[in-house]
Structure formats: structure tokens, C-alpha cells
Amino acid sequence: MTMFTELYELATTATLSMVISADEKRGTLTISVMPKPKKDMGEAALTKDLTLTATPAEFDADFVVALKGYREARAGLIEQVEATKEVLDA
Numbered sequence: 001m002t003m004f005t006e007l008y009e010l011a012t013t014a015t016l017s018m019v020i021s022a023d024e025k026r027g028t029l030t031i032s033v034m035p036k037p038k039k040d041m042g043e044a045a046l047t048k049d050l051t052l053t054a055t056p057a058e059f060d061a062d063f064v065v066a067l068k069g070y071r072e073a074r075a076g077l078i079e080q081v082e083a084t085k086e087v088l089d090a
Contacts (some may be wrong), residue, residue: 006067013078014038028053031063033070 001009010016014035021030032051050070052063 001064001068003064003067006064006071010035010067010071010074013074023053028055029059031059033067035074 007016010033014037017034017036019030019032019034022028023030030051030053032049034049035047037047050066052059052066054062
């Protein structure tokens with residue numbers, strides 16, 4: 001997948017904000033992806049930011065993989081929340 005495809009997939013469950021900063025001395029970027037869950041999914045685990053620091057080359061090589069792992073972990077949490085809500089509603 002590409003970066004924007006992964007961001008789209010992540011944005012289907014949350015409104016995203018991103019902050020990107022550069023450290024000129026170290027030659028690194030810090031990128032934070034900050035989700036705000038949609039609908040009534042306000043659980044704290046679903047609002048945990050993904051913040052990474054790496055060189056631009058490292059981001060070019062692995063940022064999509066990191067986004068995918070983050071999205072998949074969030075998807076697992078969302079599924080657990082939904083299952084728990086179903087049990088409580090029953």
C-alpha cells in the first residue's frame with residue numbers, strides 16, 4: 001500500500017491530525033499521527049498517538065509499514081470495544 005492509502009484506511013475510523021517537525025542538527029523528522037475516534041468510540045486506547053522519529057530515508061522506506069501496523073492494532077481494539085458493547089447491550 002501507499003502512504004495515502006494507509007492514511008485513508010486509518011481515517012475511516014478516526015479524524016486524523018498530523019504534526020511533522022525536523023531536527024536539523026540530527027537530520028531527523030518526528031511525525032505524530034493523532035487520531036480522534038469517530039462516532040461514540042471515545043475509548044482512551046483509540047486516541048493513542050503514533051509518534052515516530054527517524055531520518056527522511058527511514059521514513060521513505062518504512063513509514064507505510066508503521067502506519068499499517070498502527071492501523072491494524074487500532075482495528076483490533078475497535079473490534080474488542082464493539083464486542084464488549086454487544087455483550088453489555090445484551
